[in-house]
Amino acid sequence: MSRTRAVVSVVGQDQVGIIAAVTTALADKQVNILDISQTILQDFFTMMMLVEIPEHMERRELEERMDQVSSSMQLKIDIQREELFQSMHRI
Amino acid sequence: MRLAFQEMQETIRMIQMEKLDIRTVTMGISLRDCIDPDPAAMQRLVYEKITTAAAGLKETADETAREFGIPIVNKRIAITPAAELLGRATKDDALGLARVLDQAAEELDIDFIGGFSALVHKGITKGDRVLLDALPEALSSTSRVCGSVSAASTRAGINMDAVHELGSIIKRASELSSDQDGLACAKFVVFCNPAEDNPFMAGAFHGTGEAETVLSVGVSGPGVVLSALKRHPEADLGEVSEVIKQTAFKITRAGERVGREVASRLGVEFGIMDLSLAPTNAMNDSVAEILEEIGLERVGTHGTIAALALMNDAVKKGGAMASSYVGGLSGAFIPVSEDNGMIRGIEENSLSLDKLEAMTCVCSVGLDMIAINGSSPSASIAGLIADEMAIGMINKKTTAVRVIPVPDKSEGDMVEFGGLLGRAPVMGLNPHSSEKLMQRGGRIPAPLQSLIN
CATH class of the missing domain: 3.20.70.20 (Anaerobic Ribonucleotide-triphosphate Reductase Large Chain)
Known part of the structure; x- marks a missing residue:
């Protein structure tokens, strides 16, 4: 199955269950996580994930699911194609 | 190679905080x-x-x-x-x-x-x-x-x-x-000397050497360059150039990747990538503020042209390394109405029309989005254009004039154009006439390409 890679970034006030909520939502949509890093800066939770999205997945569908998490936990979640990051930081 | 956390963060910061677009x-x-x-x-x-x-x-x-x-x-x-x-x-x-x-x-x-x-x-x-x-x-x-x-x-x-x-x-x-x-x-x-593949307005046209259809991309990002420089307050000018170059490189790579994707989805040939630092009235999205960050109390003062020359060249170098097809105007734009820093420079009497004119010798285009007295004689406007044409002709570069005589407004008034076009303080032209020069008419011959001193 062909998959596209994306960077998921999550930023918001630190609270219990952010990773659980985000990864559950991703798993619901068959999104595979390849790498996670996270840090807390002045009470602000920041997480970056490298993920694989199934090719047949409608982007809207995934975005809507992530919007549910971001509104219920007051987070900012963005999903961006990995190629953008690769082209900026790798020659 | 895996992306580092900091690299992902840098890209996201550029887009979300520093208005990379x-x-x-x-x-x-x-x-x-x-x-x-x-x-x-x-x-x-x-x-x-x-x-x-x-x-x-x-x-x-x-x-x-x-x-x-x-x-x-x-x-x-x-x-x-x-x-x-x-x-x-x-x-x-x-x-x-x-x-x-x-x-x-x-x-x-x-x-x-x-x-x-x-x-x-x-x-x-x-x-x-x-x-x-x-x-x-x-x-x-x-x-x-x-x-x-x-x-x-x-x-x-x-x-x-x-x-x-x-x-x-x-x-x-x-x-x-x-x-x-x-x-x-x-x-x-x-x-x-217009560029036939420039994607920026008002001057975009599809030149005679171009293909049937082609997609070109213009990327901006003064905010990104400004933030990068703010992280190096003590750098010497060689290092300043390096910081701008590296930032321009990253911005250009991002633009080219996205531009090529749009072109391929549309089934159209990718033309060129134009990295031009084009300001907007958004906070910190100003070319003038970059010049001030390099070391000017206010844009327009002595040293402005040196700082602009350094910046324009560094932007081009970064862009040229990042893309095989750099074209268009690539460099820095200095529109007045779209740049809060330029507006402030004029309001505080640091930046004049004459200085703006001199700046066009070293930036990528010319006199841009400048509001002038509505009563300016057409011969004086033509004279302003002629000077700018001469600068471009002799220096073998693109120069341009986009001035707006504002009806019923005069020097010192403020005019609001709205949207991306912004607002501008109205400037006065030189009160002495250029009429005789214009009446003569004819063509100024092409300049010598050698004996260049």
């Missing part, structure tokens, strides 16, 4: 196969060609922007210089064509369509004549049509008859749009 994807469309002696038939062919070729432009650009998480602010079209289509046309036919272009742009829901243009740096053809006659009305009766005229080049010299006439054309366009503070002039630019 793809300023425009501009589709160039040749209209040469639409030429028809019957004006109605030609207009129909033009409309069909544009709306077919760019049918998916907006949707595809928006979709790509969403997937990559980087905004594409404007979607634009550049066409064959319209004068090439107007050899047998009347002024009314030309106005009809301008309206058709406007309708096509509206139908496609794109921001601007450029190329209501003529290249007259050596002389004026029948089609050019028709276009020049129609320009003031065409600009003031349409909302998305942009025009340009090439009045000089290093190889041909300066067509002073055209320059003289352009002074009157700009005045007339301003008068016809007096209810909008002369806004029609914001959609018109006079060039020396």
